[in-house]
Amino acid sequence: MIETLHIAAALAAILSFHVAFRWEKAGGLIVVYMACLFFLTGVPDPLRAGTLGMAIGLGTVPFQMWFMLRFLGGKALGLWLYMSSLPAIFLLLSSYLRGSHELMVLAVPFVWSIIEVGRSECGRLRYSWLIPAHALSARPWIKLLGAGVYGFSFLVMAALALCAVLPAYLWPVVVGAALGALIVRQSPFWTHKHLQVAGFQIEAGVDGGTGLRFAGYDEILRQLHRCLHRHPNAELVVAPEYALPDQPEAMLLAWCRKFGKWLLIGGREHLDDDGGFRNTAYLVSPLGEVFRQGKMVPIPTAPDGLPATEQKPLRNSLGTLGICICYDLSFASVVAPLVESGVQALVVPSMDLAEWGPHEHRLHEKWARIMSYVYSLSVFRVVSSGQCQLVDCGDVLAVSQDGTIGDNLPMHLGEVPTDWRILRHLLPPLVRAPSEE
Structure with missing residues (x-):
């Protein structure tokens, strides 16, 4: 019995x-x-x-x-x-x-x-x-x-x-x-500031478990113009993880200067001649300046590059933004230090290929809502396939339609939950203080 x-x-x-x-x-x-x-x-x-x-x-x-x-x-x-x-x-x-x-x-x-x-x-x-x-x-x-x-x-x-x-x-x-x-949790620090954002979807990322596929520059420029046509007031345009094989070339910098837009796009930072690289998100300013943030936690056993050595809240005319690349959003050890550093929103270029299927897409989409609620923060997640999301404190404000997404991103400070306030003292190696840039 x-x-x-x-x-x-x-x-x-x-x-x-x-x-x-x-x-x-x-x-x-x-x-x-x-x-x-x-x-x-x-x-x-x-x-x-x-x-x-x-x-x-x-x-x-x-x-x-x-x-x-x-x-x-x-x-x-x-x-x-x-x-x-x-x-x-x-x-x-x-x-x-x-x-x-x-x-x-x-x-x-x-x-x-x-x-x-x-x-x-x-x-x-x-x-x-x-x-x-x-x-x-x-x-x-x-x-x-x-x-x-x-x-x-x-x-x-x-x-x-x-x-x-x-x-x-x-x-x-x-x-x-x-x-x-x-x-019981602390209320978020509400402000009246919003950032107009937009994003577009394009297929790129891990291919067959052994390599990577990237989008061509012609296709990226075509999607940028399409996105801007649909969301002309966007101050920041976001493209998915691994859209580029390298860092942004001159034509993308010229596009940012021409239209006066910020662009966040996924690519790679090559480290040596032996193929070593970091999965990197590049932020291009309207003046053509380039900032970067590497992926903190590459996917285990996948060709996803080496982990980044530092984490940077990006402070500029847009506000203070935290960059989490794809998988990074599901880790308290990545998100919590950014929230403690005073970021006002998280921007998440991500990769989900169409052939991975709707179940994987649903599982991945959950993390944007969960971490947005737990950290009382807004999250703008742009993904290659599946559903792009703009979420604030767990509430979905906008999703992608016809391959693009655009809306106002609330900008306010978040709050680290009780569990990580305790764990950061018990697990000090996990807590990396973000660098300033």
Whole structure:
């Protein structure tokens, strides 16, 4: 009977996980997934608990990340196994701890957080997709992220652990306190300043898991003119990641001077003759000046270049902008230092090829809303395929239509959530103070 309950809990975890990530309005079911995992920490045999955890991982991760085969090839299998093993490690360790003393159940939230933050923010294989908070991109569930993406997981697990040791009549108090801690957050610093922005889509990026494809200059100029025709008042025009094979050539600088526009466009900064490069976003001023920001966290195992060595909030006549290239937006260790440096908005040139499919596009789009809400900031994300987004504090203000997007980008200071205020002291190597430029 007990073994049947354990198997049922594992199946319930898998089902609730898939439903939460497939339908945004059902995102709150991710709490059921976490509750099932917590229940399985009570399995008395750590090896059996770990086996159930591996089954849960293999029953969730590959099905959600199937698209990885399209741009990582066989390397995707290793990443799937790595991510699938984390529930197994969590259950193995937690089962062992709970078996050593009844009060060690209170250590379970810390085991969860160490594993979650470690796989999301540390090491070369850091990957934050599919953590529980990733499912909470739609209202009303996004309001549970007031303490941050890692704070959400910790507080849910902490509430479950306290309910396991306290009498039932105190459970409503525990749940109420946890909800209060999850929902409460600082209000954003509203201003009346807006920046008129526009962006256009063009196919470029990782091709077949082994190389890169780029757009031609003729096509880029054609899309620039098309975008400007649709959004003539735009002060800043944004193109996707990897639109260019190199840094902007003279014709793009001349275009910025001619039309008096700022242009942010993805390209590469070549580092040596052996093919080393950095995935870089170039900001070109109306005077033809060029500023750059490299990608802080390249995609693991993909031909995505070397990580940037510094992070720069760009201060100019537009305001103070933070640049996050694609994948960077999903990392607190990238976004939080920019917010602390006083950026008023995040601009995100991104890459999602059409053949990766709508499911990958939906998963990626979630991060703009999540990080915008968590950091009380506006995000302008321009992507090669899928949906471009202009988001402020979790609310989508505009999306791409017919390959372009344009609107007013609110400019105001953000706020770092509680979880990262704590983690930055525990994980100092992750926190890089942005350089000024």
